[in-house]
Amino acid sequence: MPHKKLESIISSLLEVTAIKLPTDVYASLQKMRAEETQTLACELYSCIFDNLDKAELLHRPLCQDTGVLQFFIRAGAHFPHLDILEESIFTATKLATESVPLRHNTVECFTEKNTGNNTGKLSPWIEWEIIPGDDLHIDVYMAGGGCSLPGRSKVLMPLEGYEGVAKFVFDTIVDWGVNACPPLVVGVGIGTCAATAAILSKKALLRKVGSVNANPQAADMERMIKEGLDSIGIGPLGLTGTKSVQCVNIEFAGHHPATLAVGVTVGCWATRRGSIDISADLASYAITSHS
Amino acid sequence: MTDKQIITTPISNEDISNLKIGDVIYLTGMLATCRDDGHRRVVESNRFPDFDLKGMSILHAGPIVKTIPGAGYEMISIGPTTSRRMEAYESEFIEKTGVKIVIGKGGMGAKTAAACKAFNALHCVFPGGCAVTAATEVEEIVGLEWADFGMPEAFWIMRVKNFGPLIVSIDTKGHNLFELNKIEFEKKKELALKNLLPHVHYSHG
Ligand code: SF4
Numbered sequence: 468m469p470h471k472k473l474e475s476i477i478s479s480l481l482e483v484t485a486i487k488l489p490t491d492v493y494a495s496l497q498k499m500r501a502e503e504t505q506t507l508a509c510e511l512y513s514c515i516f517d518n519l520d521k522a523e524l525l526h527r528p529l530c531q532d533t534g535v536l537q538f539f540i541r542a543g544a545h546f547p548h549l550d551i552l553e554e555s556i557f558t559a560t561k562l563a564t565e566s567v568p569l570r571h572n573t574v575e576c577f578t579e580k581n582t583g584n585n586t587g588k589l590s591p592w593i594e595w596e597i598i599p600g601d602d603l604h605i606d607v608y609m610a611g612g613g614c615s616l617p618g619r620s621k622v623l624m625p626l627e628g629y630e631g632v633a634k635f636v637f638d639t640i641v642d643w644g645v646n647a648c649p650p651l652v653v654g655v656g657i658g659t660c661a662a663t664a665a666i667l668s669k670k671a672l673l674r675k676v677g678s679v680n681a682n683p684q685a686a687d688m689e690r691m692i693k694e695g696l697d698s699i700g701i702g703p704l705g706l707t708g709t710k711s712v713q714c715v716n717i718e719f720a721g722h723h724p725a726t727l728a729v730g731v732t733v734g735c736w737a738t739r740r741g742s743i744d745i746s747a748d749l750a751s752y753a754i755t756s757h758s
Numbered sequence: 759m760t761d762k763q764i765i766t767t768p769i770s771n772e773d774i775s776n777l778k779i780g781d782v783i784y785l786t787g788m789l790a791t792c793r794d795d796g797h798r799r800v801v802e803s804n805r806f807p808d809f810d811l812k813g814m815s816i817l818h819a820g821p822i823v824k825t826i827p828g829a830g831y832e833m834i835s836i837g838p839t840t841s842r843r844m845e846a847y848e849s850e851f852i853e854k855t856g857v858k859i860v861i862g863k864g865g866m867g868a869k870t871a872a873a874c875k876a877f878n879a880l881h882c883v884f885p886g887g888c889a890v891t892a893a894t895e896v897e898e899i900v901g902l903e904w905a906d907f908g909m910p911e912a913f914w915i916m917r918v919k920n921f922g923p924l925i926v927s928i929d930t931k932g933h934n935l936f937e938l939n940k941i942e943f944e945k946k947k948e949l950a951l952k953n954l955l956p957h958v959h960y961s962h963g
Pocket residue numbers: 530531532533611612613614647648735736737837838839886887888
């Protein structure tokens with residue numbers, strides 16, 4: 468029964484993702500805690516880690532907002548269960564909503580009624596990428612409300628340049644990021660239009676905290692924006708501290724010469740993303756995001 | 759922390775009038791969740807929950823609650839939600855209900871600060887996302903109203919013990935911690951950009 472098998476694999480990924488932080492995010496918070504010197508900020512880091520311990524001990528979602536689920540799929544072109552994957556994701560979402568439990572978040576548009584099981588029209592959101600091979604990789608992201616609020620994208624005039632890009636990032640973080648449970652993971656996308664810049668900024672958020680951009684100029688810009696944001700001292704939960712953000716990740720696509728679009732998507736201290744590799748026969752799988 | 763400052767409901771003006779922004783307190787007594795829909799119902803429709811909020815406290819939060827058949831509800835996870843969403847309604851909400859402590863996450867604006875001053879109330883923040891800790895500080899869910907809003911938006915009435923830490927973000931004088939921080943952040947942002955911009959002039963040359 469491939470249906471049942473896939474559903475249970477995906478729902479176990481959702482369970483881990485809701486209860487534990489991915490290894491990279493946990494390590495980055497530990498580092499920030501160790502480097503923090505201000506009293507209130509230190510106390511807030513203690514609250515965060517106390518909460519993480521309790522979540523694991525009591526086996527409960529570490530934040531009450533388990534988000535609207537977003538799946539980023541990289542499926543091998545020869546993965547044999549492509550036809551049932553979407554349905555399995557929807558069923559797994561319903562199962563995990565009951566069993567973990569996840570908060571009932573998804574509301575249908577216009578009626579604004581909560582569906583009570585975290586599924587609805589195009590919800591969970593699914594992005595597909597087809598890659599060579601026959602196995603399946605899934606990244607899931609729990610898009611909380613507070614951390615989704617700051618997100619935005621804008622098409623700049625090319626002459627506004629990367630200065631305009633940097634300014635847009637700083638304005639977004641200082642205006643709205645403070646309320647999004649910092650220290651934030653900052654995803655920046657650069658492309659042709661508002662939509663591509665936005666999706667790239669989400670993909671940037673899915674990249675590990677501490678990973679270095681393969682493009683040296685992008686890597687430089689990531690580092691410089693991070694240092695600049697840190698010098699503002701937003702601190703944990705926006706109550707001031709010695710640093711501001713966990714990381715700044717930039718993803719980009721070749722763009723139209725007449726536009727330079729920028730998107731910003733942020734994740735909170737509780738950035739919950741889970742990654743899993745599943746074999747073609749569904750006999751083995753590995754959750755790679757959590758240790 | 760040895761000397762926790764604990765505020766107990768019902769809350770009098772004297773209990774909170776000396777508290778200043780940045781102070782850390784804990785709450786014991788009754789606390790009800792109320793967020794977007796609840797605020798709209800009170801302010802726009804003039805409908806009030808049966809539970810009297812006078813001298814009480816509310817939490818901007820949408821919890822995860824488990825129904826235990828035959829035994830009521832269990833609080834699984836409850837953390838504050840972004841208070842700024844309630845800014846348009848909060849001052850009227852404070853005036854109409856007599857609520858004394860509004861708890862949420864992130865700051866609130868000038869309208870709420872004015873209401874805190876006028877009606878002797880506080881806005882406090884609970885560390886955002888620390889929802890399991892908060893749930894373990896809930897002793898019991900004693901009531902549920904406005905269940906028609908769905909689980910996150912409903913009005914859950916809880917008895918809490920040493921609920922916190924709560925950081926005072928608006929005090930009864932109307933001082934506003936987040937607004938003050940924001941001014942600092944803006945200044946530092948301008949400086950950071952001034953230093954950064956010359957280094958990101960990537961171009962074809
Ligand atoms: S911003 Fe993140 S940590 Fe804060 S309440 Fe939302 S999901 Fe939880």
